[in-house]
Amino acid sequence: GGAALSYSIFDRFTFGGGGGAGEGNDDGGSSGGRGGGAVLIRANAFQCTGVIRAAGLAAAPSPGSDGAGGGGAGGAVLLRSTDVLDCREVEAPGGRGGDVATSDHVLGPGGGGAGGRVLLQGQGLVFKLNVSAGSAGLSAFPGADSHGATPSVPDAGPVLDGGPSTGTLQVLNVPYQLPGTPVLTAPAAGEMATTTRPRFEGTADTNGPVVHIVVDGREVGATVPASDGRFVMTPVASLQPGGHEVVVWAETFGVASTASTLVRFTSPQVVLADGGVVGMAVLVVPRNGDTTGPTPLFAGTATNGITVGVVIDDGPDKIVPVDLLGRFGFQVPDSEPLSVGVHKVTVHAHNETGDDGPYSDVVGFEVVVAGADGGTGTDAGPADPAVPMMVVPAQDATVEPTVTFVGVALPDTAIRLELDGVALVTVTADAQGVFRHEVARAAALGTGAHRVVAQVVTAEGEAGLRSPEVGFQVRGPTDLDVGCGCGAAPAGMLGVWVLVGLAILARRRARG
Known part of the structure; x- marks a missing residue:
């Protein structure tokens, strides 16, 4: 059997599906009827004395001991006139299902085809319209009646010319014409907008068009003008700082106007309450091309951001806070897992009022699940996520005397750092499983070789699992005016969080 197609006749039309062939095992059945096809005519005027028809054809009866085919669906008739539309008869009915002639045993006759679609636009009169569904075929087996599909109303029995399989009629007693070209009055050409979500204003026809607003080649919204033809629309998403181009166009009953004159304007930078500029957020994990769970x-x-919006597959913002170190993180909850396959993500920072800062580059990644795509699930390695791991410094790295130790463990785990065999400090891993400790200038490390170990401290205060020992070198002298051992420049911080993020990702995949 077929399935109904739901669409607007103003946007598209179909030719009517052909009926399905009947059941067969010895080539004794019949084929389905052909679909009705389509008639599309746009003219200054219509004066029709005959019938304009796009009817589905009936299926032939079954000549042997197999099932009969179904009737073809009605097609589409679209007649649009700029003036008079005077047609006597327009039809797009479904075809009748095929009969089964054998009376030896029960075989299925064909179902009736659904009615088609008719759109008439103009000034005039059509005397007869028909988009009825076809009736089902009949079986010759005594008492079998009809077993073919028949248009019906639920719980009300068969209805030959009604029910959900009847086609649709759309009659517009207005002339077919292009809507007028709308005029954009705001923003003005060359204007510097005061917000990243500027109001677009203008005028259009008063006969009910929809006005589409297109910025930089992408539609940002649509609106219906008021009774005086004026329209106003504020985009939901903020525009990127910098120059933009906007045009508007109108649509009435599926007919588009020409585009308005192009207007160039500038969107401002997003600033904080203290005057700082919201910079582009940088996504560290995952990297482009990574695989994840x-x-x-x-x-x-994020630079100078209050919150960050994480946008996965063009969905809504997942808003998370930015901490004092400029870090953000969003963990997809277990209740909303991503599907296996390729996804994309981008991020952007916000100011206090929620205005969007610049969007990051799109990062593509693939979600894999052991067994779901033929994988073995062993590519994450044998690492035990309960064992802490040092990320900074790396083995044999050379660092500053005020190095920041960074590592990963299970979230909320107490971690004791041992430096050269002596307890240095106890810290707690955050909700993302990251722990860190920055060596103060007053306690700057001496020049030369050192080693560091991270060890779990249990709730009872006992020593737990230990990380592998990491050996590193401290460059001298110790009185240099330096900052974080991972590099004070943004690029240095970015490198650290790439390493941390990858370590977290690997451990999460190992746990999965």
């Missing part, structure tokens, strides 16, 4: 962590850094 169905609940990946998205983490990175």
Whole structure:
């Protein structure tokens, strides 16, 4: 059997599906009837004395001991006139299902085809319209009646010319014409907008068109003008800082106007309450081309942002806070796992009022699940996520005397750092499983070789699992005016969080 197609006749039309062939095992059945096809005519005027028809054809009866085919669906008739539309008869009915002649045993006759679609626009009169569904075929087996599909109303029995399989009629007693070209009055050409969500204003026809607003080649919204023809629309999403181009166009009953004159304007930078500019957020994890589990962590850094919006597959913002170190993270919850396959993500920072800062580059990644795509699930390695791991410094790295130790462990785990065999400090891993400790200038490390170990401290205060020992070198002298051992420049911080993010990702995949 077929399935109904739902669409607007103003946007598209179909030719009517052909009926399905009947059941067969010895070539004794019949084929389905052909679909009705389509008639599309646009003219200054219509004066019709005959019938304009796009009817589905009936299926032939079954000549042997197999089932009969179904009737073809009605097609589409679209007649649009700029003046008079005077047609005597327009039809797009469905075809009748095929009969089964054998009376030896029960075989299925064909179902009736659904009615088609008719759109008439103009000034005039059509005396007869028909978009009825076809009736089902009949079986010759005694008492079998009809077993073919028949248009019906639920719980009300068969209805030959009604029910959900009847086609649709759309009659517009207005002339077919292009809507007038709308005029954009705001923003003005060359204007510097005061917000990243500027109001678009203008005038259009008063006969009910829809006005579409297109910025930089992408539609940002649509609106219906008021009774005086004026329209106003504020986009939901903020525009990027910088120059933009906007045009508007109108649509009435599926007919588009010409585009308005192009207007160039500038969107401002997004600023904080203290005057600082919201910079582009940087996504550190995942990297482009990475594979993740169905609940990946998205983490990175943001310059001068209050919150960050994480946008997965063009969905709504997942808004998360930015901490004092400029870090953000969003963990996809277990209750909303991503589907297996390719996805994309981008991020952007906000100011206090929620205005969007610049969007980051799109990052593509793939969600894999062991067994779901033929994978073995062993590519994450044998690492035990309960064992802490040092990320900074790396083995044999050379760092500043005020190095920042960074590592990963299970979230909310107490971690004791041992430096050269002596307890240095106890810290707690955050909700993302990251722990860190910055060596103060007063306690700057001496020049030369050192080693560091991270060890779990249990709730009872006992020593737990230990990380592998990491050996590193401290460059001298110790009185240099330096900052974080991972590099004070943004690029240095970015490198650290790439390493941390990858470590977290690997451990999450190992746990999965």
